[in-house]
Amino acid sequence: MMSIAPTVVAATRATVARVPDAEAVVDLGTGRRLTYSQLWERATGVAGGLATEGVGAGERVGLALPNGADWTVALLGILLAGAVPVPINPRLTGPEHRHIVTDSGAVRVIDAELPEGSPVELDDVDPESPAAIFYTSGTTGAPKGAMLSHRALLSAAEQVRIAYGLEPDDGLRALVAAPLFHVLACGMQWIPALVSGGCVVLLPAFEVGAWVAAIEDEQIEILNGVPAMFWHALHHETFRGLDVSGVRVLSYGAAPTPPAQARALREAFPRARLAPGYGLTEAPCVTGLQDADAVDHPGSVGTAVAGTELRLLGPEADAGIGQLLVRGPQLMSGYWGRPETTAEVLVDGWLHTGDIVRIDREGRVHMLDRRTDLINRGGENVYSVEVEAALAACPAVAESAVVGVPDQRLGSRVGACIVPRPGVRFDEEELVRAVRETLASFKVPELLSLRSTPLPRNAAGKVDKAALRAQSGWTELPRHPAT
Structure with a gap:
């Protein structure tokens, strides 16, 4: 992999210096548009406001805003203040919300107006310190906070670039309908755009008509979503006749892709690279399927991304079936405040994913199940x-x-x-x-x-x-x- 910036702040600062007037964020919910210089200026004001409130270096700050320009400004502002962002689903119930705030020890939650103050640009922090704490979905127990360091998030962004076949400064326009509080949208869509000088076009939530319209209206080049989103788009009344010639990458995952749908995507987006893949909160980017295999092997999630090793654990490991173990620079540092649980899933640098997979002779990973499923x-x-x-x-x-x-x-x-x-x-x-x-x-x-x-x-x-x-x-x- 190429040399990456030490921290998300350093990467953003470099992008601002390189392309200050390039469009960074388009908020389709409010109509707001921010260039990189505007994004930086407003984020430094948020950092100043947090500093005025007494938020110190290393303290956690909850971020419970919906998708939009304010979300991106707030996260950068928290980092510029030296604090650690804790993205929170704004639709959580009171007890669910309180669990994350209490568990993370957040001293402040940004859920309405952004803090404002004199501009602050804190010096860069340790690359191994948390850049964000993303909470798991909690489907197998209480949500746990996965600490992703600056190095981990930026490594994942570089892995995405390589998997998509992009040049280092190939700043593209990506349509983001997934929630930014999840590592998929933040770590796999926004951060890569931030590093490359690209633009994220944000929808408040997925609505098929708005999603389809934005492809042409906003000259989208990267589409990312679950297979169901693409199915609804292809069957929407306005899709026929839509100009999709500018779309260069279709990225999808989180659910099986039927062979017929993979073929339909190839036909509907003839100039796009199909890029299905697999990741999880604890390791945002793990595998990616080559474009050439996307139609012939739609049941696979691909081979290991750059800088990543895979292993199998279990009695059938020699036969190519077992629990998937992952090692690489994109792994979480551990679960916040849970050393025992961390020790169970991070063993000698290997993340025990809990996913049961089959790895074929070409190294392609085929998802079989969660251990719990x-x-x-x-x-x-x-x-x-x-x-x-x-x-x-x-x-x-x-x-x-x-x-x-x-x-x-x-x-x-x-x-x-x-x-x-x-x-x-x-x-x-x-x-x-x-x-x-x-x-x-x-x-x-x-x-x-x-x-x-x-x-x-x-x-x-x-x-x-x-x-x-x-x-x-x-x-x-x-x-x-x-x-």
């Missing part, structure tokens, strides 16, 4: 991602999620939560017959939850399987449909 059906392991991929190939299925449903006899049974595709006839027997062609019988869903609304998702765009496991009202699927 693995379904043990009568002693047989069923990987939900594998079943979801089979369901995604069914024409009548728009969305699906597979979970284990408790069963006294088998321990767990395979349950499928399905959102039917509008305008397509849904037939249970046809569904079972189709998945039986590619799956062993014990993997075929036995229970069905048919939904008329989209699957519940967390802030990262991942399906909330804990909520699905807790639901009732499952119906039996036919086990042996007529042939």
Whole structure:
């Protein structure tokens, strides 16, 4: 990898010096536009306001604003004050919000007006000190604060640049609809743009019509999202005839991509590089799939990104299946205030991801399941991602999620939560017959939850399987449909 700046502040300062009048942020919610010099000027004012309030170096400051220009100004302002940003989902309930504030020890939360004061530009801090503390989604317990150092965030930004095939100063316009409080949008979209002198075009939230319109109106060159976002965009009434010739990169992940959708993306964006990948809060960038493999191997999330090593752990590791272990400069330093938990997942420099994967002979990683989502059906392991991929190939299925449903006899049974595709006839027997062609019988869903609304998702765009496991009202699927 190329030489990177020591800190996010140093990287931003260099960009401001290089391209002060370049557009840095476009806020589609308010209509505000900031150049890099304006972004820096306003951030130094926030830093001055925090200093006036007595916020000291190393203290944590919560950031609970919605997507917008103020969010970017606030985060840089917190760093310029020498403090540590703690991004918080502004839609959290009172107890959820208080947990993060209390757990992080935040001395201040920016959730409305930005602090203002005389400009302050604190000298750069230790590159290994936290640049931000991102809290996990909490799907397997109380949210934990993953500390990402300046070095980690900037390493991830450089890995993104290489994975996308961009030049070091290739400042591109990226459309960001994912929430900035999550490392996906902040670390994988905004920070890379900040380093390269690019522009982030921010939507308050994903709304397919606004997202599609912005592609042409704002001359977007990088699109990032979960597969469901692209599916909705391709089927939106205004997409046909849209000028997408400027789009150079399509980045997606967090859910399986059906082969048909990968082919559809290639056809819809003929000049774009397809760049699916995989990462997590504790390691923002882990793998990326080469453009040449995106259609032929859509079930893979790619090979290790630059500067990253992968290993497998478990009894089937020699056969290429096991828990994924990751080592590289982009890893978190640990969980804030949780040394015991940190020691469990960071062992000798290796992050134990908790994700069960298969690595093929070419080094491509194929996601199988989270350890917590693995379904043990009568002693047989069923990987939900594998079943979801089979369901995604069914024409009548728009969305699906597979979970284990408790069963006294088998321990767990395979349950499928399905959102039917509008305008397509849904037939249970046809569904079972189709998945039986590619799956062993014990993997075929036995229970069905048919939904008329989209699957519940967390802030990262991942399906909330804990909520699905807790639901009732499952119906039996036919086990042996007529042939």
